[in-house]
Amino acid sequence: MRRTSRSVLPGFGVSLGITCTYLSLMVLLPLATVFALTADLSWAEFWGTVTNPRVLASYRVTFGASFVAALVNTVFGLLVAWVLVRYRFPGRRLVDAMVDLPFALPTAVAGIALTTLYAGNGWVGRYLEPLGIKVSYTWIGVTVALIFIGLPFVVRTVQPVLDDLEVEVEEAAASLGARRSQTFLRVVLPTVAPALLTGFALAFARAIGEYGSVVFISGNMPMKTEIVPLLIITKLEQYDYAGATAVALVMLLVSFALLLAINLLQWAARRRVEA
Amino acid sequence: MATIAFTRPATTAPRAITRATGESPAVRRTLTAVALVFLALTLLLPLVLVFHEALSKGVEAYLAAVREPDALSAARLTLLIAGIAVPVNLVFGVSAAWCIAKFDFRGKNLLITLIDLPFAVSPVISGMIFVLLFGMHGWFGGWLFDHDIKIIFGVPGMVLATTFITSPFIARELIPLMQEQGTEEEEAAIVLGAGGWQTFRRVTLPNIRWGLLYGLILCNARAMGEFGAVSVVSGHIRGETNTLPLHVEILYNEYAFAASFAVASVLTLLAFVTLALKTLVEWQQHRADAERTEDVPPAERIAA
Numbered sequence: 001m002r003r004t005s006r007s008v009l010p011g012f013g014v015s016l017g018i019t020c021t022y023l024s025l026m027v028l029l030p031l032a033t034v035f036a037l038t039a040d041l042s043w044a045e046f047w048g049t050v051t052n053p054r055v056l057a058s059y060r061v062t063f064g065a066s067f068v069a070a071l072v073n074t075v076f077g078l079l080v081a082w083v084l085v086r087y088r089f090p091g092r093r094l095v096d097a098m099v100d101l102p103f104a105l106p107t108a109v110a111g112i113a114l115t116t117l118y119a120g121n122g123w124v125g126r127y128l129e130p131l132g133i134k135v136s137y138t139w140i141g142v143t144v145a146l147i148f149i150g151l152p153f154v155v156r157t158v159q160p161v162l163d164d165l166e167v168e169v170e171e172a173a174a175s176l177g178a179r180r181s182q183t184f185l186r187v188v189l190p191t192v193a194p195a196l197l198t199g200f201a202l203a204f205a206r207a208i209g210e211y212g213s214v215v216f217i218s219g220n221m222p223m224k225t226e227i228v229p230l231l232i233i234t235k236l237e238q239y240d241y242a243g244a245t246a247v248a249l250v251m252l253l254v255s256f257a258l259l260l261a262i263n264l265l266q267w268a269a270r271r272r273v274e275a
Numbered sequence: 276m277a278t279i280a281f282t283r284p285a286t287t288a289p290r291a292i293t294r295a296t297g298e299s300p301a302v303r304r305t306l307t308a309v310a311l312v313f314l315a316l317t318l319l320l321p322l323v324l325v326f327h328e329a330l331s332k333g334v335e336a337y338l339a340a341v342r343e344p345d346a347l348s349a350a351r352l353t354l355l356i357a358g359i360a361v362p363v364n365l366v367f368g369v370s371a372a373w374c375i376a377k378f379d380f381r382g383k384n385l386l387i388t389l390i391d392l393p394f395a396v397s398p399v400i401s402g403m404i405f406v407l408l409f410g411m412h413g414w415f416g417g418w419l420f421d422h423d424i425k426i427i428f429g430v431p432g433m434v435l436a437t438t439f440i441t442s443p444f445i446a447r448e449l450i451p452l453m454q455e456q457g458t459e460e461e462e463a464a465i466v467l468g469a470g471g472w473q474t475f476r477r478v479t480l481p482n483i484r485w486g487l488l489y490g491l492i493l494c495n496a497r498a499m500g501e502f503g504a505v506s507v508v509s510g511h512i513r514g515e516t517n518t519l520p521l522h523v524e525i526l527y528n529e530y531a532f533a534a535s536f537a538v539a540s541v542l543t544l545l546a547f548v549t550l551a552l553k554t555l556v557e558w559q560q561h562r563a564d565a566e567r568t569e570d571v572p573p574a575e576r577i578a579a
Binding site: 084 | 297298299302303306307309310311313314316317318319320321322324325328366367369370371373374375377378379380386388389390391392393394395396397398399400403404405406407408410412413414435438439442458461462465466471474475493496499500501502503506507519520521523524527532535536539542543545546547549550551553554
């Protein structure tokens with residue numbers, strides 16, 4: 001990396017040196033082990049490991065629950081952001097600060113609290129059980145935990161966009177005879193759509209890697225409620241490093257693809273704003 | 276994980292909502308009620324439950340669980356790990372932000388993406404990569420065993436995994452802030468004869484202090500609360516390689532629910548402190564921003 005223009009400011013070499021050395025040793029070298037160790041496997045071994053029925057079942061749980069949770073978060077995240085930006089009610093600032101709770105609360109605490117809440121004798125579970133709905137130790141429980149974890153991503157992505165929305169545009173729509181619902185669907189929604197999609201992707205990306213909040217509520221039954229991160233830990237504990245790494249590589253590739261998609265989405269959104 | 280994980284909530288002043296662009300009061304009340312009920316169910320109820328369960332066996336049992344030697348040693352280890360990971364990432368974050376925000380060079384976007392990378396990695400995989408490096412069967416496992424150095428299932432591994440997980444927080448917060456502020460003020464200081472360190476301390480630091488504090492708070496919260504990554508590399512030995520979140524898990528799995536929730540309530544208080552500090556910093560930053568925009572630009576001051 002070379003500087004492309006001169007500057008009078010000092011410290012370029014030192015700061016870039018620290019940054020690159022640190023990134024290489026702390027981040028890139030450790031991550032490279034996943035790729036290097038998977039390369040030791042033959043293609044058939046790799047494919048056999050990552051498409052084993054138990055592994056496939058864990059993909060279904062992880063990706064299925066993450067998708068549903070991110071979808072729920074998209075709907076309610078938009079609603080919460082809308083209410084926080086547009087309406088005034090007592091305690092609004094407190095509620096606004098509370099939205100970040102899932103970022104601040106250690107995941108293990110969220111995990112045991114949600115499990116107890118939704119267990120058959122829990123505060124919420126006891127009302128759902130008679131209806132035949134079991135949450136804790138089922139697929140639904142996994143989704144509930146992921147909804148908790150993912151909510152702030154959607155709210156915090158949509159909120160600034162709603163805040164910047166020009167009231168004049170809505171006024172124009174109204175003065176041209178649009179009903180409020182029409183204005184929302186045709187004017188507001190298309191404007192916040194990129195932010196909503198980004199929020200969805202962020203919540204989904206966080207959910208597929210989540211461990212702490214899910215592991216308590218899921219019950220961890222192989223083929224039924226076992227998530228991919230737990231399967232990786234199980235393989236590690238059995239000293240099946242090759243198996244753990246192969247599954248981890250699949251998850252890493254999905255995560256990196258999502259990171260790329262999110263960056264492209266944000267880049268496109270910025271260009272739209274600047275245009 | 277990624278990119279805008281911690282965008283600040285908007286704090287603009289209430290806007291007059293005209294009839295044409297607002298919903299009817301009934302719709303407004305319904306939407307607000309639905310949103311608040313949803314938040315109460317997902318966020319508030321778990322919090323209330325933590326304290327309810329923690330105190331379910333009385334205040335004495337609560338205090339006993341929190342003061343038990345294993346809980347205290349877990350708290351000490353949590354503080355130690357955060358005490359190493361946060362300063363290390365502070366140095367990294369400031370260095371990264373300085374070279375990225377104040378200089379132009381090729382590969383800058385790649386560097387920003389690489390800094391973000393740990394946000395995209397599952398905590399479990401973040402722990403696993405250090406097992407692959409330093410575990411018994413890992414790359415350096417044999418050498419470490421010969422020299423009797425224990426990293427995995429010990430404190431060094433937990434520090435490494437936590438440092439990895441929390442590395443983007445401060446850098447992410449500072450890079451956009453320092454990019455926005457440009458280089459003019461620092462250049463003026465240098466031209467007037469200030470040294471590099473002096474310029475950073477007297478010019479840059481006052482401008483970025485709220486952003487820096489914000490990053491530190493978030494970095495610390497994650498370092499103290501991390502569970503998945505630490506769980507993979509910890510030996511789970513009580514009194515030795517147990518952090519507070521891991522202690523919560525052990526107690527819970529032993530059906531010592533009240534004790535487990537008692538320790539969990541300490542972590543919940545930590546989350547409250549984090550949120551309160553974070554909100555305070557946001558208000559300060561908002562005020563600082565408002566003051567700066569109210570300042571008349573120097574050129575106009577001269578013209579007037």
